[in-house]
Structure formats: structure tokens, C-alpha cells
Amino acid sequence: MPGGRERPDAVPVTTSAAPFIIETRGLTKRFGARTAVADVNLTVPAGCAFGFLGHNGAGKTTVIRLLTGLTEPDAGTIRVGGRPLAGHREEVLARVGAIIEEPRFHHHLTGRENLWVIAAVRGQLAQRRIEPALDRVGLADRAGDRVGTYSQGMRQRLGIARCLLADPQLVILDEPMNGLDPGGILELRRLIADLVAEGRTVFLSSHLIDEIEKTCHAAAVIDQGRLIAQGPIAALLGDGGSSLEDWFLALTSRVGARS
Amino acid sequence: MSRAVAGPMIAADILKLRRHRPTMATAAALSFGVTGLYLAVILARHNGQLPAPQALGDGTSLMGLYFGSFAAILIGTEAGTIDLAAGVFRDLAATGRSRTALFLTRVPAAIAVALVFTLGGFLLTVAATFAFHGPTPAPGPGLIAGSGGWVVLATVVITALAVGVGSLTGSRAVTLTAIIGWQTIASGMLYLATFLGAARDLVLVFAVSRFLPGPAIGTRANPGSSNALNNLKLPMPAVVAILVILGWLVVPAVAGAWRTRSREA
Numbered sequence: 001m002p003g004g005r006e007r008p009d010a011v012p013v014t015t016s017a018a019p020f021i022i023e024t025r026g027l028t029k030r031f032g033a034r035t036a037v038a039d040v041n042l043t044v045p046a047g048c049a050f051g052f053l054g055h056n057g058a059g060k061t062t063v064i065r066l067l068t069g070l071t072e073p074d075a076g077t078i079r080v081g082g083r084p085l086a087g088h089r090e091e092v093l094a095r096v097g098a099i100i101e102e103p104r105f106h107h108h109l110t111g112r113e114n115l116w117v118i119a120a121v122r123g124q125l126a127q128r129r130i131e132p133a134l135d136r137v138g139l140a141d142r143a144g145d146r147v148g149t150y151s152q153g154m155r156q157r158l159g160i161a162r163c164l165l166a167d168p169q170l171v172i173l174d175e176p177m178n179g180l181d182p183g184g185i186l187e188l189r190r191l192i193a194d195l196v197a198e199g200r201t202v203f204l205s206s207h208l209i210d211e212i213e214k215t216c217h218a219a220a221v222i223d224q225g226r227l228i229a230q231g232p233i234a235a236l237l238g239d240g241g242s243s244l245e246d247w248f249l250a251l252t253s254r255v256g257a258r259s
Numbered sequence: 260m261s262r263a264v265a266g267p268m269i270a271a272d273i274l275k276l277r278r279h280r281p282t283m284a285t286a287a288a289l290s291f292g293v294t295g296l297y298l299a300v301i302l303a304r305h306n307g308q309l310p311a312p313q314a315l316g317d318g319t320s321l322m323g324l325y326f327g328s329f330a331a332i333l334i335g336t337e338a339g340t341i342d343l344a345a346g347v348f349r350d351l352a353a354t355g356r357s358r359t360a361l362f363l364t365r366v367p368a369a370i371a372v373a374l375v376f377t378l379g380g381f382l383l384t385v386a387a388t389f390a391f392h393g394p395t396p397a398p399g400p401g402l403i404a405g406s407g408g409w410v411v412l413a414t415v416v417i418t419a420l421a422v423g424v425g426s427l428t429g430s431r432a433v434t435l436t437a438i439i440g441w442q443t444i445a446s447g448m449l450y451l452a453t454f455l456g457a458a459r460d461l462v463l464v465f466a467v468s469r470f471l472p473g474p475a476i477g478t479r480a481n482p483g484s485s486n487a488l489n490n491l492k493l494p495m496p497a498v499v500a501i502l503v504i505l506g507w508l509v510v511p512a513v514a515g516a517w518r519t520r521s522r523e524a
Contacts, residue, residue: 090355090357094354094355104345104346117271117351119267120270121264121271121354124267
């Protein structure tokens, strides 16, 4: 393994026949004259941890906002779990849990009440998942406290519990390591591994390349709104023996120089 | 949206409001507190007795037109903006649930919470008129029912307006200033602008006041009543008042729903 780094066990992400949980075709989003996402063809295999890499401002969060239906693309299509997002938002997103940017909550409500607010919107089944989700992220003891008293790490964990209310096929985590201490990061890594072991897909957006390398099986790189590489991490790195970080920096600087 | 989904969503919106202590404390002060203060002043002025019909009329106006309506505006505004202010709207929208549904459930939740305060304040007045009416007759059930019904109407309309405008602007400060300014200062000035004639019928306060039981302030049927609690009644046909009220319900609701759908989450 390059640089002696630990990597998650292989999952069948290299199989071309693997079903894709996310497929985008020609995905484009403009904000005025600026093109934030340009012609992105992203394919994320089901049942793996998938890293989404890019510098700050590369377009990661915009892609996530498009995937979660928070903003409409100017061009292109999105399929989640094999179904088009356009026209089927409610059904498609029913089994998607997402933390977009940082998890936000009603600070005057308790952790449990915050989950209940989202569960009420998701439906009865989600309401039954509140306690197991709190247990799973280790917040059962503090669930009756107001979120205003939570640390950043506890809010991240509550955000993940909120994702679990959907019994998600796909968990989208946008910069989930932000604000976590080393113990929290380890815990999150374990949780992601557990979710993948259950057959769920975790789509992990981060600029922390080291974390992606330790957590994910496959990855895509976005730079200046364009997807410049994607595939299993081992295949991306090739036989050069470099770390993902070196490879990413070399790749994005090459692309930056060309553009 | 099925009832099985709508019920919990409305309950969740009620939870967000009733657990918001600053809003609840302010609403309680504006309804129970102001009513209690009003009753104490009148009792002090009338040697421990209430002139029952006038006290009931004033208590009704206090809740439907004045301080009670401010509480309703506050609650409606909070309901329309609370998810945006907390940054949770994005997470609600990412569930895939229709944004129109997210907007629509705010309205009954806000109304339910607002009614606790305005009807509570009104019932406090009713109780006081029975306890302290002295030699004057206690108000009859017809007047109580009519006045209570009017408080409900006024609360529903103003709360729904606040939810709609709050959802449209996304800003508590703008919504509170705009609605309270319009309902009190602007409407009060328009009440005096007699040269506008029937055009004044389009003002919400006048349309709602059309159904307030009892005669207008300053009329021969209501001599000596308090000008401080002007009931802002204008003569207008009931059907016009109903259409104006419906307009004030529908237009802000459509605007609020549209903005909730189109807003970048």
C-alpha cells in the first residue's frame, strides 16, 4: 500500500456491471455568468464508500445540492438508485440521508425533538427509527438536552442520526470531519464502515484527502466545476506508489495549468 | 399529502413554536399580561366592578385588533421564518417532501398556537366580567359566543397573513415591522382618510372589524366608549368584507408558498 497507509477492504467497485446509486449525465449549474458545475458525468457504484474530492470552491457542495434536489440543474440529468430525480424527488430522496455543509438544528429543541421534526416530515417509519439512530451515534444519553448545549462533534453525530431516519440507501456527507476531534474522526470512520457493511452507499465529500484515502473505496475529483477523474482509488493511483494526496495535487495542478 | 403525514408535520411545527421561549413569553405578555393589566386598571377605576358589556367589548378588541393580534403576528412570523433562521429548511427540503406541504403545515400550527393566547386572553376577560360585573348585567351567551368567534376569525386571518409574509420575506424583522406597521399605523391613518371612500374597504382591519359584535366607536349606540380602543368599524356590506378577508388570506398564502418552493435552500 503506498505510503503504508491503511485503506478500506476492497468492495466490488471495479465491476462495470455494479449498479450505480448515483448517475449524472451532463450535469451543469450556472450562477449568473459563473459556471459552478460543468458537464459532470458522475457514476457512483452502490454499496461502497465513495470519496468526492476537490479544493474549496471546486463545485463539491453544488453537486451535492443538485443531488439532494436543493437546487435545479441548468442542464443534464440525475439518477439516484436508478430513478430520475426530476419528477420523482419525493420517492427518490425518501431513502437518501444527507448532511449538507454543516448540520443545522433548532437550538431551542432537544436532540430527540430535532430528530422528531425531520421524522415527522419523512413519515411514520422514520419516527420509529429515532431511538435506534440516537443509540447508534452514541447520543442516547444526551438526547433530552437542548442542541444549543451540544459540542460541534455531537452535532455532527446528531446530523448522522438524522440521516439514518431515512434508512438510507445513500448517505451523503459533506465535509463531515469538520470540527471533529481525533476520537470523533475515528468514530465516524467506523460508522461509515458499518454503513457500507450494511450495503449502504456513503458519498463523502471532503477536501481532507487523507480521510478519503482511509475511508473510501472509490473516488471522483472535481476541479473548477469539472469532473477530472473517477474510479476505484487503487486504479486512480496506478502503480506509481504515490499517496492519494500527492496524486490529487499533481492532477489538479496539471489541470489548473492547462486551463 | 395524506393525513397521516400532515398530522405529525403540523405537530412538529407546533413543537418548534411552543418550545421557543422568547416567543411564548412575549405572546403571553401581549395576551394574558395586557388583558390582566387592562382589567386591573378598569377595576381600580370603577371601585372593583367592571362595566361588563364595555369591558367585554374592549377585551375583545384588545385580543383581536391590538395586543392579542401582535401576539398572533409574532407567532405567525416565527412559524414562517423559524426553519430558515435555524438553517433547517435545507434539511427539510432535502427529505424530498413537497415544499408546498412544508409551507401549508405551518399555517394551522401557527393558528393553533396563536389561538391559545388570543382566546385565552379573551376568556380571561369573560371570566372577569362574570366575577366583577356588580349591578350591571353579565354579558349574555350570544354576545360571548359572537365576540369569541370574532377573536378566532381575527386571529386566524392575521396569523395566516404573518405566516405567508414571513415565508415570503424569510425575515422576522421585515415581517414584524411590515405587518404591525400596516395593521396599526397605516390602517389607523387610512381610517381617518374619509376622502378615500369605499376604497378603505380593502383594508384588512376594517374588513375584519365589520364582524366585530357591537356598534362602532363614537356612534350614538355606543356613547362614551373608549377611543383608546377604537374598534375601527366602517360601514361595509358583509359580502365585501368576506371577499376582502379571503383576498388577504389567499394572496399572502400563495406568495409564501411560491417563495417556499422557489427559494434556494
